[in-house]
Amino acid sequence: MGKKRYIGRTILFLLAAVFAVGFLMPTVLTLSNSFMAQSEIDSNYGMVFRDARQSSGNAYVSDSVNLKLIPDKVSFIQYIVVLFRSPDYILKLWNSIILVLPIVIAQVGIASFAAYSFSRYQSRFKNVIFFSYIILMLMPYQVTTVPNYLVANWTGLINTRWAVIFPGAFAPFSVFLLTKFMRRIPVSLIEAAKLDGASEWQIFTGVCLPQCRSALYSIVILVFIDYWNMVELPIIMLNEADKQPLSVYLSVINAGEVGVAFAIAVVYMIPPLLLFLHGEEALVEGITHSGSVKG
Amino acid sequence: MNIVRNIKEKRSKGKVGKGSRKLRIREKLNSMLWLAPSFLGVSIFYIVPFGVILYYSMIDSPLRRNFVFLDNFKALFRNDAFQAAAKNTISFSVVAVPLAVILALLLALLLEARIPLKSQFRTFFLSPLMVPVASIVLIWRVLFDYNGAINEVLAYFDIGKIDWIQSQYNQVVIAVLYLWKTLGYNMILFMAALSNIPRELLEVADVEGASPINKFFSIKLRYLSPTILFVTILSLISSFKVFREIYLLTGSYPVGRLYMLQHFMNNIFRNLDYQRLASAAIVMAVAMVIIIAILFVAENYFGKDVEG
Numbered sequence: 169m170g171k172k173r174y175i176g177r178t179i180l181f182l183l184a185a186v187f188a189v190g191f192l193m194p195t196v197l198t199l200s201n202s203f204m205a206q207s208e209i210d211s212n213y214g215m216v217f218r219d220a221r222q223s224s225g226n227a228y229v230s231d232s233v234n235l236k237l238i239p240d241k242v243s244f245i246q247y248i249v250v251l252f253r254s255p256d257y258i259l260k261l262w263n264s265i266i267l268v269l270p271i272v273i274a275q276v277g278i279a280s281f282a283a284y285s286f287s288r289y290q291s292r293f294k295n296v297i298f299f300s301y302i303i304l305m306l307m308p309y310q311v312t313t314v315p316n317y318l319v320a321n322w323t324g325l326i327n328t329r330w331a332v333i334f335p336g337a338f339a340p341f342s343v344f345l346l347t348k349f350m351r352r353i354p355v356s357l358i359e360a361a362k363l364d365g366a367s368e369w370q371i372f373t374g375v376c377l378p379q380c381r382s383a384l385y386s387i388v389i390l391v392f393i394d395y396w397n398m399v400e401l402p403i404i405m406l407n408e409a410d411k412q413p414l415s416v417y418l419s420v421i422n423a424g425e426v427g428v429a430f431a432i433a434v435v436y437m438i439p440p441l442l443l444f445l446h447g448e449e450a451l452v453e454g455i456t457h458s459g460s461v462k463g
Numbered sequence: 464m465n466i467v468r469n470i471k472e473k474r475s476k477g478k479v480g481k482g483s484r485k486l487r488i489r490e491k492l493n494s495m496l497w498l499a500p501s502f503l504g505v506s507i508f509y510i511v512p513f514g515v516i517l518y519y520s521m522i523d524s525p526l527r528r529n530f531v532f533l534d535n536f537k538a539l540f541r542n543d544a545f546q547a548a549a550k551n552t553i554s555f556s557v558v559a560v561p562l563a564v565i566l567a568l569l570l571a572l573l574l575e576a577r578i579p580l581k582s583q584f585r586t587f588f589l590s591p592l593m594v595p596v597a598s599i600v601l602i603w604r605v606l607f608d609y610n611g612a613i614n615e616v617l618a619y620f621d622i623g624k625i626d627w628i629q630s631q632y633n634q635v636v637i638a639v640l641y642l643w644k645t646l647g648y649n650m651i652l653f654m655a656a657l658s659n660i661p662r663e664l665l666e667v668a669d670v671e672g673a674s675p676i677n678k679f680f681s682i683k684l685r686y687l688s689p690t691i692l693f694v695t696i697l698s699l700i701s702s703f704k705v706f707r708e709i710y711l712l713t714g715s716y717p718v719g720r721l722y723m724l725q726h727f728m729n730n731i732f733r734n735l736d737y738q739r740l741a742s743a744a745i746v747m748a749v750a751m752v753i754i755i756a757i758l759f760v761a762e763n764y765f766g767k768d769v770e771g
Contacts, residue, residue: 285495311747338504368493
């Protein structure tokens, strides 16, 4: 009996390990490839990035793809190129930052006010609003970009950052999640603060926000990764390549720049990965509590 | 003492008395003030223009403004590009969404078993959520290119080369990327739901000699049904977002089965054909609402005996 169980567990463990390798592989390979010199990239993947081979001249190219976990020679040359010799990539990275940071700050800020209102007082009118927020949240991009575009067009915001920032700032996702968290705050806490003569603002900043600190953190992480990843809105709203964030631009690598592209890809995933490693517990808690549309 | 009296006073004020009404109105105003920034923004950027879209979808052009009711919709449904895009989007979601739900549930069950390194596995499975798609499309191209790594492995088993990105198999490539990205999030939701199943119930089942499979189908699945609903809706929404992955992998003009509704929309954005844009948005919104309503009804039907 005991032995049988042991074998069963070993099989399950191996299964989990296989999955884990699959889940980690793309990230790890990207990381390790970023430490290869262009010549090694060319000889490994020359057949894949055929255009790249033409421009990089007569470097040796193998016929087959050579996936390598560990570079023959660790080189930081790609990072040096990214950081010091390619203003284009840095500009796009900067674009990403100045699009995403305002969206995250504004969305979470506005949402925490709204969530406070939804969780403190209920009325039929507000229930209707909350329900419409949920519907809106469930709508795919294909639907919501159309109203976003119309407004940006009327107000002349097309081709400016604001056309991307405003729809992001008011997206209802955070409102929904934060409301669920704030409704879990014991009423007695708020009543007690009220009896002590606290104003609404004091209750909000002194009781409500500290109570959902981990919720706020997890929402910041989720919103950040969502917009750090965005493609749809920028390509519709921003016509000029100069204004595009890196998430859009990375797919348009120039021939012969594959190695650099790996390095910039790594640079691009560092901020979300750091957030993830630091805030995993909060994130998991946040996801867990997002668990039901009904509640 | 003072506090108690205070509470009593407030309670009585809340129910009767002349001050109550004034207080309530003030409270209402106050609470609307907190909601105002969000509500104004949502109204301006989402709700009001959506009303305009509804109007646009039923007129012949923004200049002439003749009311044509359903003509735009009829034209849309007859449009070849729309048909192809809708077909591709549906066929992708029909396969990918159930996979995203079932595999995530399996992963959650796997991590429920007593195996070592559980929390590390959770981190590993969740990590793709935090990796930008743009960062890993390069590796995806290396893996799935005609001369790529996957084909090399297949060649080892004497399977001929498959042109993953250019052929009908390209939906598989995107589906793998989609699953890679969404499974972790779904798994966390299932793990939470699994841990909420009353232990006593499972222990009783153990005592009565139920097999693990039996326990899963007659107890766990029942309790999981609200989560299954939620995960299905989430996965459905993110399955509409695979445009991102497709765009990053293949550019604006994908081949064959990767031409999705978002591509169709983007092309109309380029021509600014308001009628078509509006009617397509309305059709998708209505379809989405219907699908979600059906899922809710189905969940109510299957999960009704464990409502909690």
